[in-house]
Amino acid sequence: xxxxxxxxxxxxxxxxxxxxxxxxxxxxxxxxxxxxxxxxxxxxxxxxxxxxxxxxxxxxxxxxxxxxxxxxxxxxxxxxxxxxxxxxxxxxxxxxxxxxxxxxxxxxxxxxxxxxxxxxxxxxxxxxxxxxxxxxxxxxxxxxxxxxxxxxxxxxxxxxxxxxxxxxxxxxxxxxxxxxxxxxxxxxxxxxxxxxxxxxxxxxxxxxxxxxxxxxxxxxxxxxxxxxxxxxxxxxxxxxxxxxxxxxxxxxxxxxxxxxxxxxxxxxxxxxxxxxxxxxxxxxxxxxxxxxxxxxxxxxxxxxxxxxxxxxxxxxxxxxxxxxxxxxxxxxxxxxxx
Amino acid sequence: xxxxxxxxxxxxxxxxxxxxxxxxxxxxxxxxxxxxxxxxxxxxxxxxxxxxxxxxxxxxxxxxxxxxxxxxxxxxxxxxxxxxxxxxxxxxxxxxxxxxxxxxxxxxxxxxxxxxxxxxxxxxxxxxxxxxxxxxxxxxxxxxxxxxxxxxxxxxxxxxxxxxxxxxxxxxxxxxxxxxxxxxxxxxxxxxxxxxxxxxxxxxxxxxxxxxxxxxxxxxxxxxxxxxxxxxxxxxxxxxxxxxxxxxxxxxxxxxxxxxxxxxxxxxxxxxxxxxxxxxxxxxxxxxxxxxxxxxxxxxxxxxxxxxxxxxxxxxxxxxxxxxxxxxxxxxxxxxxx
Numbered sequence: 001x002x003x004x005x006x007x008x009x010x011x012x013x014x015x016x017x018x019x020x021x022x023x024x025x026x027x028x029x030x031x032x033x034x035x036x037x038x039x040x041x042x043x044x045x046x047x048x049x050x051x052x053x054x055x056x057x058x059x060x061x062x063x064x065x066x067x068x069x070x071x072x073x074x075x076x077x078x079x080x081x082x083x084x085x086x087x088x089x090x091x092x093x094x095x096x097x098x099x100x101x102x103x104x105x106x107x108x109x110x111x112x113x114x115x116x117x118x119x120x121x122x123x124x125x126x127x128x129x130x131x132x133x134x135x136x137x138x139x140x141x142x143x144x145x146x147x148x149x150x151x152x153x154x155x156x157x158x159x160x161x162x163x164x165x166x167x168x169x170x171x172x173x174x175x176x177x178x179x180x181x182x183x184x185x186x187x188x189x190x191x192x193x194x195x196x197x198x199x200x201x202x203x204x205x206x207x208x209x210x211x212x213x214x215x216x217x218x219x220x221x222x223x224x225x226x227x228x229x230x231x232x233x234x235x236x237x238x239x240x241x242x243x244x245x246x247x248x249x250x251x252x253x254x255x256x257x258x259x260x261x262x263x264x265x266x267x268x269x270x271x272x273x274x275x276x277x278x279x280x281x282x283x284x285x286x287x288x289x290x291x292x293x294x295x296x297x298x299x300x301x302x303x304x305x306x307x308x309x310x311x312x313x314x315x316x317x318x319x320x321x322x323x324x325x326x327x328x329x330x331x332x333x334x335x336x337x338x
Numbered sequence: 339x340x341x342x343x344x345x346x347x348x349x350x351x352x353x354x355x356x357x358x359x360x361x362x363x364x365x366x367x368x369x370x371x372x373x374x375x376x377x378x379x380x381x382x383x384x385x386x387x388x389x390x391x392x393x394x395x396x397x398x399x400x401x402x403x404x405x406x407x408x409x410x411x412x413x414x415x416x417x418x419x420x421x422x423x424x425x426x427x428x429x430x431x432x433x434x435x436x437x438x439x440x441x442x443x444x445x446x447x448x449x450x451x452x453x454x455x456x457x458x459x460x461x462x463x464x465x466x467x468x469x470x471x472x473x474x475x476x477x478x479x480x481x482x483x484x485x486x487x488x489x490x491x492x493x494x495x496x497x498x499x500x501x502x503x504x505x506x507x508x509x510x511x512x513x514x515x516x517x518x519x520x521x522x523x524x525x526x527x528x529x530x531x532x533x534x535x536x537x538x539x540x541x542x543x544x545x546x547x548x549x550x551x552x553x554x555x556x557x558x559x560x561x562x563x564x565x566x567x568x569x570x571x572x573x574x575x576x577x578x579x580x581x582x583x584x585x586x587x588x589x590x591x592x593x594x595x596x597x598x599x600x601x602x603x604x605x606x607x608x609x610x611x612x613x614x615x616x617x618x619x620x621x622x623x624x625x626x627x628x629x630x631x632x633x634x635x636x637x638x639x640x641x642x643x644x645x646x647x648x649x650x651x652x653x654x655x656x657x658x659x660x661x662x663x664x665x666x667x668x669x670x671x672x673x674x675x676x
Contacts, residue, residue: 146526180568188484188565211572215580227526230518234549235570239577242553250605260601267588267595274584
């Protein structure tokens with residue numbers, strides 16, 4: 001298996017990207033194609049022990065900034081590491097592409113320039129895989145589609161279920177929708193229509209769950225429109241950051257508390273680790289015709305390694321073929337709707 | 339000033355409700371009309387020192403359950419404490435009504451049975467007043483309207499601004515919309531249209547803010563549709579509860595950490611207090627023709643007292659008149675839209 005890795009993904013590019021790729025090559029026994037400026041990468045790679053592993057450099061001279069808008073990168077960036085890496089997947093030179101770079105740009109380059117959509121998929125979705133106790137949960141769409149049609153929600157549910165079964169090897173996959181009440185019909189008009197379609201669909205739909213139930217392992221796949229999904233995810237992360245900020249402020253006001261915090265140190269670290277998205281590393285871009293895993297720019301080498309592990313699981317689990325055959329067979333729900 | 343208080347509001351009704359009303363009568367120098375079953379309330383009130391304060395009992399024999407649906411309570415519940423209390427406001431026997439009871443029921447009884455909408459207001463909104471550092475922020479709509487029109491968002495912004503100026507006495511009131519990016523136009527179609535209207539409106543609109551910016555005091559009024567507002571608020575609360583649960587689990591695993599927690603105790607309590615919605619107590623139902631303050635069922639006596647304090651501020655600040663004159667003057671934005 002050969003995985004193309006964007007060497008220019010993380011905020012601290014290219015060091016964590018390269019270090020993570022080297023770690024992954026050893027741990028997952030995969031070949032790595034490191035995509036980025038050849039001279040720089042050659043230099044950097046010399047600092048790593050490459051004995052017994054295959055890490056090849058694929059030259060890509062252009063860089064995509066974190067702040068670049070999706071619309072800016074679909075023209076004139078054909079030599080960017082994202083374009084080159086995804087084109088390797090398209091041509092079969094790599095089995096998957098992994099990047100910690102600009103998510104919107106990756107989505108645009110995948111859908112418009114390189115891999116394109118899987119036939120039958122209306123809209124690809126961005127996903128997050130969230131550490132929920134022992135069984136991570138797939139959230140989608142988390143931001144690719146701010147306005148969605150009920151039919152797309154069903155496809156999100158299908159894609160999430162297939163990923164959970166094939167890449168995460170979950171035997172039981174329950175799909176839920178996020179709403180403001182658990183009763184059927186609670187929520188907005190989009191959800192009312194989506195619920196009807198989800199109940200007719202093949203996915204194992206268990207109904208609405210409320211934010212307070214999210215972390216109680218009631219579902220493996222959580223579906224929302226990209227606006228609500230993004231608000232949910234960002235609010236979750238911000239709230240915890242807010243809480244820890246308040247806590248730090250209050251602890252700083254008391255010597256007693258500072259001593260207490262020292263004693264609690266390892267517990268606080270364990271909580272941080274349990275919430276750390278680096279343990280997952282990255283999540284798939286679902287609905288494009290190739291395996292693409294995207295992680296946070298803030299990811300460290302361990303996170304990059306884990307993201308490559310996600311790619312490896314998706315490739316060996318046959319996720320792409322499962323998605324393609326599902327959508328080739330499925331009758332179009334809404335051919336009328338553009 | 340005379341404030342009608344639902345004696346059957348909190349989860350532990352009627353004790354916190356009564357105790358809070360008595361506290362408020364003394365602290366805010368308001369007359370209280372306690373609404374609920376006369377015999378029960380007479381008995382309970384005997385346990386309180388009523389010297390120098392006025393706490394009257396207004397009989398209301400029916401109770402509205404926390405689990406009751408809004409559609410269940412608008413017929414056959416004319417003797418409920420909510421109906422009776424709101425009718426007192428309508429007839430001028432009270433200046434405001436305060437309840438910790440079923441929010442959906444209160445909304446339905448206010449809009450359909452008793453107070454009705456302020457002329458010119460398309461849809462009343464549920465609000466929350468959130469302790470954001472030193473300057474609480476008004477959030478609306480937090481759940482009354484799952485599907486909204488852009489024009490309603492403008493009215494939410496207007497109502498929130500008027501409340502902030504009159505009841506909270508803020509001199510500068512900035513209005514923001516919650517979105518998934520700060521740039522103008524980022525978000526969904528509803529927000530794109532709402533932004534155009536908000537920029538033409540008289541409110542001091544400062545644009546989108548993202549969840550991570552919410553607590554940075556960039557605005558005093560935050561506007562969303564009721565679905566997103568409810569998801570936001572519940573996610574915020576749930577995330578913090580999740581974090582504290584994880585922390586407790588990890589602390590329980592270590593004696594060291596338990597000792598540390600003991601040392602940090604007062605800091606942890608102070609964080610809890612800073613996040614405690616009891617410090618605000620309740621928030622207004624905006625757009626109905628009367629001052630109605632609604633709080634959480636879990637509110638304690640202190641919270642009930644503070645909710646009555648909100649009512650007192652809204653009454654003495656002239657909130658209702660300000661709202662009525664604003665919407666009487668404002669030209670209808672969308673008379674065509676039902």
